[in-house]
Amino acid sequence: MILQGKNALVTGASRGIGRAIAIELARQGANVAVNYAGSEARAEAVVQEIEQMGLKSFKVQADVANESDVKEMVKAVTSKFGSLDILVNNAGVTKDNLLMRMKEAEFDQVINTNLKGVFVCTKAVTRQMMKQKSGKIINVASVVGVTGNPGQANYAAAKAGVIGLTKTTAKELASRNIYVNAVAPGFISTDMTDQLTEEQRAGMLAMIPLAKLGTPQEVANVVRFLASDDASYITGQTIHIDGGMVM
Amino acid sequence: MDEIFDRVKALIVDHLDVEQEKVTMEASFKDDLEADSLDVVELIMELEDEFDMEIADEEAEKLSTVGDAVDYINSVQ
Numbered sequence: 001m002i003l004q005g006k007n008a009l010v011t012g013a014s015r016g017i018g019r020a021i022a023i024e025l026a027r028q029g030a031n032v033a034v035n036y037a038g039s040e041a042r043a044e045a046v047v048q049e050i051e052q053m054g055l056k057s058f059k060v061q062a063d064v065a066n067e068s069d070v071k072e073m074v075k076a077v078t079s080k081f082g083s084l085d086i087l088v089n090n091a092g093v094t095k096d097n098l099l100m101r102m103k104e105a106e107f108d109q110v111i112n113t114n115l116k117g118v119f120v121c122t123k124a125v126t127r128q129m130m131k132q133k134s135g136k137i138i139n140v141a142s143v144v145g146v147t148g149n150p151g152q153a154n155y156a157a158a159k160a161g162v163i164g165l166t167k168t169t170a171k172e173l174a175s176r177n178i179y180v181n182a183v184a185p186g187f188i189s190t191d192m193t194d195q196l197t198e199e200q201r202a203g204m205l206a207m208i209p210l211a212k213l214g215t216p217q218e219v220a221n222v223v224r225f226l227a228s229d230d231a232s233y234i235t236g237q238t239i240h241i242d243g244g245m246v247m
Numbered sequence: 248m249d250e251i252f253d254r255v256k257a258l259i260v261d262h263l264d265v266e267q268e269k270v271t272m273e274a275s276f277k278d279d280l281e282a283d284s285l286d287v288v289e290l291i292m293e294l295e296d297e298f299d300m301e302i303a304d305e306e307a308e309k310l311s312t313v314g315d316a317v318d319y320i321n322s323v324q
Contacts, residue, residue, distance in 0.1 A: 130289055173285075176285070176289075
């Protein structure tokens with residue numbers, strides 16, 4: 001139980017990788033606030049699963065790119081839990097299209113949620129973490145932010161942005177004992193990847209040395225490590241969880 | 248005014264670990280009190296707590312001396 005007594009907020013935690021992260025942090029002893037955008041019932045299911053482990057949890061609806069929503073959310077977490085030790089910026093959306101066909105709105109929406117959302121949430125928790133003189137922020141980026149990916153100009157740009165934001169925030173806040181790292185998942189089996197065609201799937205598998213998809217749990221395992229004091233000399237890094245796809 | 252100055256001064260002495268005598272109304276946070284930009288942000292946060300008020304980012308950016316902070320707090324209290 002390496003996160004005993006810690007309080008965490010996970011954005012986009014109602015499903016997929018975010019859900020696995022929320023549950024894994026709880027399994028290690030953390031109380032977890034479950035942020036969601038639309039899937040209230042699924043968020044509630046995550047809350048119940050965490051409560052069954054004897055830990056505190058609650059769901060909180062907020063658009064991560066909306067500063068006033070996020071301020072309210074962070075206030076709710078600190079008033080219910082008393083502190084905020086771990087923020088996992090996981091919320092993300094995709095709106096894939098070839099650059100030539102991508103609409104401005106599709107670009108903006110993905111940048112807003114996936115990049116601006118990380119900025120807004122990070123800024124909102126920083127005050128609390130500076131007061132505590134401790135904190136762990138883990139951003140969920142993506143290998144496509146490093147490699148690029150046809151059809152994902154918006155998503156790849158946002159995720160590359162998250163990596164730059166991670167490094168900058170790590171440098172700004174290191175003196176206050178706040179750690180900021182990113183994970184870059186590769187091909188992980190979730191609702192998002194289920195939308196890919198068989199052809200896309202086969203093409204991606206051919207590029208993965210471990211020749212299999214990752215699981216949300218495999219991402220959650222690394223986030224749990226970065227959220228713990230075991231990672232006490234690691235900040236500003238992006239850890240790839242991709243079966244060796246990008247080296 | 249003096250009471251506000253004394254409270255601000257106590258906070259600064261504690262937070263920036265500087266000698267009392269250096270904290271005058273004219274003292275600049277960055278130049279005279281050797282605060283870096285993050286120290287100033289933190290100091291503003293502590294002033295907000297101490298005086299139970301919110302200082303907007305645009306206002307906070309204008310506060311460069313101890314006197315600026317005291318005057319600002321005085322003007323909104």
